[in-house]
Amino acid sequence: MVSLHETLHRPWLTELLRSWHEFNKRHLGGALRPPVLQIDLSTARLGHWQRDTRTLSLAHDHLLSHRxxxxxxxxxxxxxxxxxxxxxxxxxxxxxxxxARACALLEIRPDATGSPRASDDPAARVLKRVQKLLALATSANRHEAEAAMAAANTLLLRYNLDLPQDGPPRDYEARRLGDSAAAIALEAKLISSILSEFFFVECIWVTTYNARRLRHERVLEVLGTAENLEMAAYVHDFLHASTKRLWEQAKKDMDLPANRRREFSAGLLTGFRDKLRGERQRNEEQGLVWLGDADLDRYLRSRHPYIRSMGSAAVHRGRAHAAGRAAGEGLTLHKPVREHQSRGLSLPRGRDD
Structure with a gap:
């Protein structure tokens, strides 16, 4: 009888070996010979390289529990x-x-936990100011709340416009947001579109592997500077939570059927997008015009050289869509972003020590 571990480990090892070959070719020029890959049932460390036996081990619990x-x-x-x-x-x-040299080739950080950002970093100060403005957006007065959100958006715009256009390239990073899925929901597509249009990041849907369901899925990857990624991550989570909360409220107040959530969500996010476009137009009238980031676009295309566009889906525009649009036009970002503590991915301790 085949055990549960064997049922999981065989496809996991196949997927890991495929990724090993990909990384070896892309980052190391094929310099390595394939090791013996092993799933370790020990929970003491996430992974381990054993030189004598040429065994590369990854922990069973790590594959089962982590992204x-x-x-x-x-x-x-x-x-x-x-x-x-x-x-x-x-x-x-x-x-x-x-x-450290090998990690640079593989495009990962050599340290396992990251390092705190200095408190006098200009970018950290910008995030703190944005945090304070968004805290003001909790005001019960709608005009005060909208003014605070608009001020936060303008501050981010000014920060990005003031970054030097010449000199060394900016330090870009990539972060994956949300859960992976076999099919991308329209709500998720619209939120990614809002992030890329207004929050100084690039978004792309990439293939990942779901180790629990043993299948390939799609997940949102966002690229940009650490500061812009921090803001984009906050907005991503805020919009998903707000969409769920406002849908439950509208469904109850308007007696909307459950199958109208997609329509309501599309209306809400479209309304919020148009609100941001209005703010951008007012900034442009003040001479604050964002022309894009050519270096970020090059970073995106170097990381993902083969990019395909994604088609859009039609949405019925009935009562639920109108209700969602009205809710979106009144939506404000009203919770503070968390202070950025580290750059890059922070992984649990005990990887191979």
Missing amino acids: WDDVLDTLKHEMAHQYVDEVLGGDVRPHGPQF
Whole structure:
């Protein structure tokens, strides 16, 4: 009889081996030989590279419980150790300069937990000011709340416009938001469109692996500076939560059938988008015109050279859509963003120590 572990481990190992070959070719020029891949039932560490037996192990619980992009970062981490041992001649320190060099090639951070952002960082100060403005948007007075949100948006616009256009390239990062799914909901597509249009990031739907369901799914990846990613992550979660909350309220107040949620959500997000477009037009009248970020576009295309556009779907525009649109036009971002504590992905301790 095949055990549950064997049922899961076989497809996991197939997927991990495919990713190993992809990373080896893309980042390391095919310099590595395939290791023995193993799923470790121990929970003491996320992953481990054993030089003597050429075994690269990942923890069963890690694959089962964490996002697949976290699992792939752990795989890259152990590949960096393999590269140090088999290509760079080893290193007396497990996370020494040779390891840092391998991590740079694999485009991951050599440290496991990240480092705090200095409190006097100009970008950190901008986020704190945005946080205070959005806190003011909790005002019961709709005009005061909308003025606070508009001021926060203008502050972010000014910050991005003031960044130097020449000199060294900006430090861009990528972050995945929300849960993966086999099919992308219209609500999720509209929210990603709002992020890319108004919050100084690029959005792309990428393929990931669902280790529990043993299938490939799609997930939203957002690219930009650390500060803009922090704001985009907040707006993403805020809009999803607000859509759910306002739908439940409208369904009850207007006796809307459950199958009208898609229509209501489309109206709400369209209304909120048009509200932001109105704010952008007022900023343009003041001479604050955003022309895009060519460096970010190049970063997107270097990370994802093969990009396909995604088609849109028609939505019925009935009573539910009108109700959603009205709710969206009155929606304000009214909770403070959390202060940014680290750059890059922070993973649990004990990866291979």
